[in-house]
Amino acid sequence: MPFHISAQSSYTEKAPHPQQAYPYSQNSQSEQPEYIQAEPQSEAGLNAERKAYADKVRQSYNFSVMKGNISLPGNATVQGGDFIQPGAFPNAQYCGHCHQEAYHQWRQALHSNSFRTPFYRASVNIVMNTKGIQFARHCDSCHNPIAVLSGGLTQESIVDRKFDQDGLTCATCHSIQKVQSTIGNGGYVMGVPAVMTDVDGKRIPGEVPYADILAHPDRHAKAVMQPLYRTPEFCAACHKANLPTPLNGYKWIRAFTTYDEWQNSKFSQRNPLTFYSADFTTCQGCHMKRAANTLPEPGAKNGTFVSHRWEAGNTAVPFYYGFDEQLQKTIAFLRSGNYLNVDLFALQIAGQDEMIAPLGTKPFTLKPSDVVQALVVIQNKNIGHSLIPEVRDLYEAWVEFTVKDSAGKDIYHSGFIKPDGMLDERAHSFTNRPVNSEGTFVDNHKVWTIHSVAYDNTVAAGRSALVRYEFKIPADIKDAITITARVNYRHLRQSYINNVLGKDHPDYPIIELASRSRVLKIGENEITPPDAGDNPDWMRWNNLGIGYLDQLQYPDAIHAFQEVVKLRPDYADGYTNLGLTNIEWEKFTDARTVLDKALALNPDSVRALYYSALIERRLSHSEVEIADLKKVVEMYPQSRDARRELGISYYQQDQPKLAMEQFEELQKIDPDDLAAHYNLAILYRRAGMKDKARRESAMFVTKKVDPGAPTYSLDFLRKHPEISTESVPWHIHSDLSNEEVRSGGQY
Incomplete structure (x- = not known):
C-alpha cells in the first residue's frame, strides 16, 4: 500500500529508487562542480559561427509544419530567427560557480529535470515513435528549449544532446527577452545568451571571465535580469498550452491554462467577478518565496534568496531521484x-x-x-x-x-x-x-x-x-x-x-x-x-451557494445566499450572488431587485455594476448598459468579461469601431477568446478588411468546439x-x- 503523509505528520520514509543521479552531500558545497572557463569570442566571430552552424543544420532539418519555422508545432523563437549552437548557452555549472545556492536548489527542482525524467520521456518518446521526432518540438519548446532552438529535434540530428540532463538551465530562463501575447506552448523570444553587457548596455554573447562579472556586477545583472521575469506573463510562456492542428491533425484544443486561471482569480486583481478578494500575488509570489540562503549566493538580499526550487505539486520527480530535501520542501509547501x-x-x-x-x-x-x-x-x-x-x-x-x-x-x-x-x-x-x-x-x-x-x-x-x-x-x-x-x-x-x-x-x-x-x-x-x-458561518453558507450554483441547483443556491445576507445584511456581495444566481436562472426581475440592494450598500461594487449592466441590456436600456460596462472597464481594464460584454453592447448599438476596439483589447488579454474571433470576423468584413476577417474567421472555426x-x-x-x-x-x-x-x- 502507498504510504500516506497527513497534514499532521512528517515525512520520514526513504524508499529505494530506480536511479540516483547527481549524488552529492546536500549540506556541503562539494556539489559545486569544477568548471573550466572559456575565453570569450568576438561578436563577429560568434555571428559567423552561428550562421555556419545554422546553414549546416538547415540542410537536413525537417521543418514539417512551416518552412523556416524551427519550432512548430511549438511556439519557441530566438532572436535572429535561426538555429543557435547549443554551446551558446552557458551551462548551469558555469553559473553555479558563483550562484551556489541557486545551483543547489535548481539541481533538485523540476525545471532542471524537465526533460530527463522517465515520466516525461515516456510520453514524449511515444510522440516521437508514433508521429516523428519533429512533433516533439511541441513539448520540448518548454521542456528542452536548447534542443529545439539548436535544431536537435529532427531525423539524423547532428546535435550533441549532452544538455538533455539539465532541462531548463539558468541561461534559458535568463535569456528570454519577451513573451508572445501569452499564447503558451513555449511562447517566448529567446535572446542570444549573455551574462554581461558592455559599457553601452549592449549584450555580450556567451561566457565571460568571472573576474569581469565580479568587477561589474551591475552589467551582469543588466544582462540576466529583466522586470519581465517577475511577472505572471513570463510564466505564461510555458504554463499555458494548447494542442494545435499541426500536432493532432484534428483541430485546436485547449490543454491547460494555468495563467488564465490566475488572471481570473482574486490574486490577479484583474477580474471584478471573483467571489472573494485578496492582495495582489503573482505566480512568483507563491512559487518563488524568499528564504534564508545557506550557501554563498550573490543574488541574495538581506540574507534571503528567492526560491529556485519552484515548490509546487510535483512530488514524483524528487521521490524518483532521491532528492529528499526537495521532496520534504514540496510536501511542506503542499501542507503549509x-x-x-x-x-x-x-x-x-x-x-x-x-x-x-x-x-x-x-x-x-x-x-x-x-x-x-x-x-x-x-x-x-x-x-x-x-x-x-x-x-x-x-x-x-x-x-x-x-x-x-x-x-x-x-x-x-x-x-x-x-x-x-x-x-x-x-x-x-x-x-x-x-x-x-x-x-x-x-x-x-x-x-x-x-x-x-x-x-x-x-x-x-x-x-x-x-x-x-x-x-x-x-x-x-x-x-x-x-x-x-x-x-x-x-x-x-x-x-x-x-x-x-x-x-x-x-x-x-x-x-x-x-x-x-x-x-x-x-x-x-x-x-x-x-x-x-x-x-465563519456566513462564509460556509456562501461556499455552499457557490457549489450549488456550479451544479445548476438554482433554488438551493438562492436559499444558501439568502442565509448569507441574513447573517451579514451589510455584505453587498451576498446580494450580488443572489443576482448572479437569478440571472443564470433567467429570473431577471428578481435579479434587478437584489443587485439594486447590493449597489445601495456599496455604490463602488464593480461586480454588482457588471451584472446590473446585463440586466439593463435585457430591459433595452442601452445607454445605461454601456455606461455601466465602461465604468467596469475603466476600473478593470484587463477584465476579459467586461471587455467582451462592452464589445457586444457596442456591436448591438451599431457602433462598429468602438466594438472593434473592445474585441481587439480582449485579444491582447486572451488571444484564444472565441467571441473576439467571431465578432471581429464580422466587423472586419463589414469594414472591408478582408484579410483580417479571413484570419479571424479561420481562428474561430479552428478554436470552437467540434460539435461531434x-x-x-x-x-x-x-x-x-x-x-x-x-x-x-x-x-x-x-x-x-x-x-x-x-x-x-x-x-
Missing part, C-alpha cells in the same frame, strides 16, 4: 498554507424535511439505521489557480470520506487506495478524463489523440465543490460515529506510474492537503464550537458506468442500493 478548506457542512436524514446545517450550529438527533446524506464543501480558498491546474489526466487529487464506529472500524469508505495502489474508481477526484475518437481514455498522455473530455472536476480558484455522500448507520451502533473528509493528493496517477516504471516500484507518497472530522453521537447532539480552521466531440465522451461514459456519474454536476456517492434507500425513507 490555508489553500483548501474542507467543511462537513450538513447532514440530511432520510424522512426528515429540514437539513441540519451548518453542522455544529444546530442540535439534532441521530438514530441507528438512519440513512444519512452528508454534504461536504471543498473550498479552493487560497490557490491562485484551479485544483488541479495542469495535466489533470496524470495528477490525482481526490476526496477520501470515511464513517467509522467508536472502535475505528469502517462503516463507509469512499476514496480509498486498493491493495494494488489504484484509487477507488468511485472516488470524487479533481481530475479529468480526455478521450479519443474511439471513446477510449487517452492513457500515457498521448495528447495528440484527444478529441473530447468526458468530464472535468477541477475546482476553479476561489470557488467551491459540493460533494454528497450517503451511508446507513448500522442497527447495532450504540455510542457514536466519526465522519471525516480529507483531500488527498498523489503525483502521479498510479496507472501512469505503472506504465512508466512497471508495477515493481516504490509506493509514491500520498499527501493530505486538508481535512475535517466530526464526532456524531447516537442520540442527542448539542451545538459544538467551531475548530480554529473553520470558516461530445459523442466520443458519451461512448466513454457508457463503457465506464463506475465513473459516469462524475460527468453529472449533481450526484451522490453512496454505498446503498436503491432498495436500501427506499427502506430508510425518502429525502
